[in-house]
Structure formats: C-alpha cells, structure tokens
C-alpha cells in the first residue's frame with residue numbers, strides 16, 4: 001500500500017505525516033493525530049458524529065481520505081476551547097443538557113459552529129434541518145436545539 | 161448548605177465530553193502488540209458450514225491469524241441460559257449458521273484495514289437449509305429446526321393463571337379480542353460495540369475492556385463459557401460509553417469471542433464493531449405476537465384478561481432472555497385493577513439476530529396489545545376511551561396495590577396524572593376540532609396510553625421461566641443488589657466508586673449531589689469513579705445500567721454508603737469534642753454542636769485523624785474512612801409456589817396524550833402534540849430527568865413510526881445501513897410537553913423511582929391509538945408497527961376497496 005506524505009493544519013498546528021491512500025480522514029485524525037474527540041459512528045456518512053471543519057466547511061471525515069486533506073486546514077472539537085475553558089456554544093450545551101453520552105456531541109458542535117458562522121440568525125426550522133445530518137439517540141434533540149438557540153440569542157445581544 | 165438532591169444542577173461529565181476529552185472504548189491506550197480483529201460473517205440465514213478455506217487470507221501481509229469456530233470451540237462451553245431447553249449458544253458458528261451476520265471466522269491482523277482485506281479472502285462453503293422467520297410458523301411441528309438437539313423451535317413455554325379467569329369470561333357482557341404484532345427493532349447507540357481482550361497464559365486469566373454495562377450476572381455466564389474461575393475474568397469498562405439503551409448488554413458474546421481470539425493469537429486483540437455489523441449482528445429488541453382477549457362489562461369495566469404471547473428471541477436464546485417475556489410479569493395488567501389474568505407465554509427461535517435488552521424491554525411489547533385493546537373496548541361499546549381507562553385505573557386509595565401476578569405497586573396517583581394529561585392536551589377541545597376537521601376532509605386523531613413503568617429489576621423474576629418444581633431444584637434468586645463505596649482521603653477529599661455503569665445518564669453528577677447532601681460538602685469536591693472493574697469495584701450480580709435502576713437502587717447504595725461515612729465521622733467528632741453524638745450535625749464541611757455554637761470542627765480534620773492519627777480514634781474503631789454499602793430492597797423476593805412475583809422494585813406511572821394528523825394522499829402521520837405526564841416519585845435531578853424522558857420518548861417515536869430491523873421471508877437481512885434503518889432526526893420531533901407529579905416511593909430511602917424508559921413503552925401504542933382513532937371512520941385498525949406512510953396508505957386503500965365492494 002503506497003504511503004503519501006501529507007501536510008495539513010489541525011487546530012492551528014501543522015502536521016506532517018505519511019498516510020496510506022486509503023486511510024480515512026476520520027482514522028487519520030484519531031489514530032494518526034491522537035485527536036480522539038472526533039468520533040466514528042457509522043462510516044457511511046449518516047450519523048454525523050465524525051464531523052469536522054475542513055477549510056471553513058463542515059465535513060464528514062469518514063467520507064474523506066486523509067490524502068484529500070493535504071494542504072488544508074482542519075478544525076476539530078479539541079480546537080473549540082482554550083485551556084479547558086468552554087466556549088459559548090459548549091457552555092450552553094452544558095447548561096441546556098444538550099448531551100448525555102456525549103458521543104454525537106463533537107460532530108454536532110462542529111456542524112453548529114460552522115453553521116452559525118454563516119447563518120447568525122437561523123429559525124428553529126433551519127436549525128432542525130441543519131441538525132438532521134446528525135443522529136443523537138440520547139437526547140431527543142431537545143437540549144441540543146435549546147443550546148444552539150441560546151447561543152444564537154446571546155450572539156445577537158453581543159452584536160447589538 | 162442547601163439541599164442539592166432534587167435540584168437541576170448541570171453535569172460534571174459535560175466538561176470532558178464537550179472538549180473531546182471523553183474516554184470511550186476506542187480512546188483508551190492499548191499495549192503495543194495489540195492486534196485488530198475483523199469478523200467474517202454468515203451471508204446465509206440458515207446453512208451448514210461445509211468448509212472454511214483460510215489459506216489465501218493467511219497470506220495477506222500483516223495477518224497474524226485466522227480463527228474459525230472449530231478452533232475456538234475447544235476453549236469454550238456453550239453459554240448458560242435461564243431455560244431448560246438445551247440450546248448450545250457459542251459466540252461463533254461451529255458447524256451451522258443460523259442468522260445472517262453470525263460470526264464464522266475471526267481475522268487477527270496488524271490493523272483493521274489489513275484485517276478487512278483478509279476477511280474478503282476467507283472462502284466459506286455453505287449448504288443452505290430452509291430458513292424460518294415467522295413467529296407462529298416456527299412453532300409448527302414441521303417447521304425447519306434451528307437446533308436439532310432441542311427438537312423444536314420453542315425455547316420456553318409457561319402458563320400462568322391468576323384469579324378466576326373462566327368465571328370472569330363467563331360473566332362478562334362481551335369479549336373483545338385481537339392479535340397484535342410488535343416488530344423487531346433496535347436502539348442503535350451512535351457508538352458501536354468495542355472490545356479489547358487480553359489473555360495472559362502465565363496465570364490463565366483474561367482481562368477484557370469493553371463498553372459492556374451489565375447486568376453483571378453475565379460476568380459469571382462469561383467465566384463459565386471461558387471455563388475459568390470467575391475471578392480470572394476481569395472486566396473493566398471505560399469511563400465513557402457512547403449510549404446503549406440496553407443494546408450493549410449484548411457485547412458479552414463478542415467479549416468471549418475476542419478473549420479466545422487473543423488466547424489463540426497470543427496477543428491482545430481489539431475490535432470496534434462497524435455499523436453494518438451492529439445492525440445485523442449485535443442485539444435487538446424482541447418481536448412479539450400477542451393474542452389478547454378481554455372480558456368486559458357494558459360499562460367498560462374489564463373483568464379479566466387472557467394473553468397468549470410469543471416472543472421471538474432470534475437464532476439462539478441467550479442471557480438475559482427470556483427476560484423480555486417476564487420483566488413486566490408483575491405489571492401485566494398495567495395501570496388497571498384487573499384481578500383475573502391468564503398468561504400463556506412462549507419463547508421461540510427463528511433465523512434472525514438474537515435479542516437482548518433494549519430500552520423499555522418488555523414494556524412496549526406488553527402495552528401495545530393492552531392499551532390497544534382498551535381503545536378497542538371503548539370503540540365497541542361506543543364509549544370515550546377516557547371513560548374506559550378511568551373505569552379501570554387503579555384508584556389512589558388502593559396503594560400499595562397488589563397486582564394479580566404478584567406486583568406491589570408502591571405508590572401513585574394515576575387518576576390525577578391522567579386528568580393532568582387530558583387538561584394539558586385539552587382533550588375535549590381537540591375532540592371538537594377533530595369533528596370539524598372531518599367535515600373538511602382532514603384526518604385528525606387522538607391517542608391515549610396509561611402505563612406503569614417498572615424499574616429496578618428483581619433478580620428473581622427470570623426464574624419464573626422455570627416451573628415451581630424446576631425452581632425448587634435450583635438455588636433461589638432474589639434481590640436487586642447495588643453497591644457503592646464512599647471514602648475520604650487523608651486530606652479530607654471524597655472519592656465515590658459506583659457500579660451502575662452509566663452510558664450517558666449522568667450518574668456521576670447525581671452521585672455527587674447525594675454525597676454532597678449527606679456530608680454537607682460542596683459537590684465539586686466529590687470525585688466519582690464510574691469505571692466498573694470486576695476485580696476492584698464493589699459490585700453484585702445485579703450491577704449495571706438497565707431497568708432504570710440507578711434512581712431506585714444505585715442512588716440508594718450511594719446514599720447509604722455516605723450515611724455510613726457520616727456515622728463514622730460523627731463518632732470521631734463526638735469522641736474528639738467530648739460531646740454526645742446526637743448533639744452534633746454537619747454544615748459547610750464542618751461538624752457543629754446543636755447546643756454549643758462555639759464548637760466547630762472541620763470535617764477534613766475528622767477524616768484526617770482517621771488517616772494520620774488513628775490512635776486518637778474511639779476505642780476499637782478501624783482507621784481510615786472507606787465505607788461500602790450493598791443495598792437491596794426487601795420486596796425483591798423470589799417467586800412463590802403460586803408464581804406470584806414482584807418483578808420490579810418501584811413502579812412509576814406515565815399518562816400520554818398524543819394528537820396526530822394523517823395525510824390521506826400519502827399516509828404520512830404527523831404528530832401535532834405529544835403530552836406526557838410522569839410520576840417517578842421524588843426526582844433527584846429534574847434537568848437529567850427531562851433529558852431521559854425526551855430520549856426515551858423519541859426512541860418510542862422511532863419504534864412507532866420508523867424503526868424496524870427488517871428481514872425478508874427467506875431470512876435475508878434488509879436494513880444494514882442507516883439509510884435503511886431509519887432513526888428519528890431533529891425535524892421529525894414533534895412538540896413535546898412533559899409534566900411531573902411526585903408521589904414518593906415508600907420503598908427507596910430517597911423516595912425516587914427509575915425513569916427514562918416509560919415513553920419507550922408508551923409512545924408506540926399511544927401513537928398507534930391516535931392513528932386508529934383518526935382512521936376509525938374508515939374502518940382501519942392498527943395492529944402492527946412501524947406506521948410508515950406505506951403501511952397506512954395500504955391499509956386505507958384496502959379499506960376503500962372493501963367499502964366500494966360492499967356498496
């Protein structure tokens with residue numbers, strides 16, 4: 001199996017590694033980079049738990065090969081907080097009980113982060129649509145939705 | 161300090177889970193020589209294995225071994241199970257496969273990619289046999305046999321007779337009966353099974369890390385299968401488990417399979433299940449056919465019930481089955497005062513994935529026919545379903561209520577809860593709206609369900625699968641034991657060790673709340689360790705996360721262990737301060753005197769003295785602060801001679817009202833409003849409580865509308881991806897309103913009852929009732945699930961065709 005060298009940025013840090021062409025980006029992030037906050041739940045692009053942000057767009061890392069990420073910038077859940085301090089979205093997940101087992105959570109945080117950066121004032125319906133790319137079997141999505149909506153409200157206040 | 165029990169505190173688990181620092185099974189470090197497994201699985205539902213050629217697979221660079229059932233068999237006994245039928249269940253097929261997805265060989269290789277490459281190259285020759293998947297046909301004399309040595313596909317059969325059923329049926333004004341089918345579905349935690357197994361030949365012992373959450377009675381089942389003394393099977397569960405809802409109890413056969421693979425390969429072996437494996441070959445809920453008959457008076461009063469239930473446990477009966485059939489035995493008559501009951505219970509095997517625990521376990525299968533028949537009674541008698549329910553509900557003054565089959569309902573106010581549901585959902589108003597809508601050609605319906613939610617299983621209930629004589633020949637089982645250890649270290653900080661194996665329910669948080677209250681210290685100072693380790697944790701056969709047993713049992717063990725610590729600290733305080741123990745109390749992490757306000761001794765000093773200066777302790781007292789409590793409830797007795805059994809410890813109540821609209825063109829069911837009223841006794845943390853309810857309800861919704869592990873009639877598996885097996889996503893979630901009433905349980909020290917499964921039990925039938933109510937004018941009735949647009953559309957068109965013919 002041929003090994004290729006890739007150079008990419010993960011959470012602001014440059015990574016240079018050799019990867020096989022068939023290595024999934026999700027496996028590379030977890031096993032190659034040791035960032036186990038990105039989870040794998042289906043490996044066929046439905047559950048959303050492997051979602052990361054690649055060059056400013058939320059992407060399912062199980063549907064991408066690591067070699068395809070060569071030269072790109074990746075953000076994972078580990079990049080959302082500084083020194084263990086939770087960011088606003090994370091804080092609201094905690095406050096609104098937006099997670100139980102937490103397995104789906106990193107993927108949802110990444111999707112929501114990406115989405116809110118592009119749609120600062122989404123409707124509930126739009127948020128539900130955005131969430132439809134994620135499976136959570138613990139929460140019934142109620143706390144998740146509340147947490148994101150709370151973040152939207154807070155963002156509005158900071159802007160105005 | 162304020163009480164924290166009962167308040168909505170946020171969770172201690174969250175910080176790590178929100179920052180990617182959770183430690184799930186796939187995140188824990190493994191020894192450098194660890195190999196990875198891929199499993200070759202049967203593509204046939206029923207076939208003889210003629211040969212397995214592994215030669216090509218062995219040539220793949222990086223492969224360390226290919227192991228077949230024949231090699232593994234030498235190291236194993238079949239798993240033991242609680243029925244007398246001699247079903248030989250191994251974690252891998254030996255000479256015959258009995259369901260699609262059954263393991264046939266294990267590849268052990270340097271990484272998973274290589275293992276999968278090799279798996280492709282294993283050549284298995286099969287001789288196909290006639291498959292059987294139908295629950296009733298599998299009971300036929302001439303049905304193809306799954307297990308020749310058993311002689312039939314029936315794994316267990318028992319009949320129960322309580323009260324005077326014949327008389328009830330003779331005296332009744334009418335008999336209402338129907339057949340119902342509850343489907344096979346799953347819970348699909350987003351994290352799949354994961355196992356790291358290691359065999360150490362110098363001491364002949366196995367260590368297995370797995371996202372298994374009990375019941376830990378299965379530890380002895382596994383040790384028995386591995387032919388080793390049970391203390392040489394060490395099971396360690398990771399700090400975090402990515403959901404289970406019962407399904408991960410089914411990791412146990414794979415734990416044993418990987419254990420033996422490690423032994424044969426000579427290195428630790430890791431396996432993370434993939435999604436297709438999970439859907440086809442992990443575990444699932446039990447599908448059931450029920451024939452139900454109710455003896456009823458004109459006024460809607462039910463005098464007696466007969467239920468013939470047939471549970472399909474798939475290709476092999478395995479622990480904890482046949483528990484699906486018996487978990488709800490005590491509450492078979494649900495929320496109703498029905499003294500005469502006949503149960504005819506069968507457990508059958510077919511060429512499908514073996515079953516096991518699932519959220520609601522047994523409840524949804526029971527309440528689907530029971531609550532459907534209540535509505536059918538109302539329709540037959542031209543009564544409002546509310547009136548029929550009210551006529552039969554157990555009255556508040558009847559608590560504690562003894563059910564026909566031996567249950568002791570500890571507390572409740574069912575009438576009030578139902579009324580609250582009707583008021584919150586504006587039942588009467590909706591009925592008017594429904595009338596008006598009908599005039600406009602729109603189809604509205606309202607469904608109700610009143611169910612009893614059992615929690616904290618009595619370990620004795622499963623023995624009801626045996627006859628009283630068979631039971632007498634074995635050792636009796638009882639209790640529902642859970643254990644916890646509370647300790648204080650030399651600096652006065654608290655560690656708590658629990659064995660409830662949480663899978664996302666926030667046990668660490670609630671444990672900290674309870675201990676904080678008892679010891680009057682800030683909850684932030686309490687460290688809770690939930691990683692159960694069978695070699696070092698306090699645990700019992702009942703330990704684990706199932707039957708909603710934390711609130712009723714786990715919390716009780718924590719509370720009473722903390723009380724032991726408190727007692728010891730009080731004794732130390734009394735001795736040190738020279739004040740009687742009764743005069744002392746705890747506040748703000750200190751011991752104070754009721755009579756002398758100048759007395760104040762920090763708890764950490766008291767605890768510290770037990771470590772640093774044990775000679776200062778009262779005469780005869782042990783040094784250290786380390787207290788374990790094993791809690792069981794007295795009411796968890798073994799079944800008696802008459803087959804009376806109190807199968808659970810506490811019994812909560814759920815009253816649901818759901819309204820739907822059905823699109824006549826497409827058959828699509830839209831849920832307008834879902835109202836659910838819960839009585840789970842004293843609530844320990846309302847924030848977590850509501851989270852559990854939402855999750856359970858949405859799983860119930862999935863069961864009602866979307867989820868099914870489907871097989872064709874030839875036993876081929878049809879739903880191997882998340883594109884075929886549909887789970888509810890955010891846009892499918894309706895308006896949900898949750899309300900609580902609290903009638904504390906007299907059974908548990910904190911008055912709490914388990915919860916979180918209630919709506920998984922109630923939602924399928926509540927929604928089915930709503931749909932039946934909506935389709936009543938068309939003569940359509942619902943007796944199977946899920947209610948896909950396809951199914952509704954078909955039912956509607958069949959009825960239309962029939963009606964046209966009639967005209």
Ligand code: FES
Nearest residue numbers: 041042043048062
């Ligand atoms: S693991 Fe990538 S979408 Fe499920």
Ligand code: FES
Nearest residue numbers: 100101104136138
């Ligand atoms: S929190 Fe468990 S799957 Fe979402």
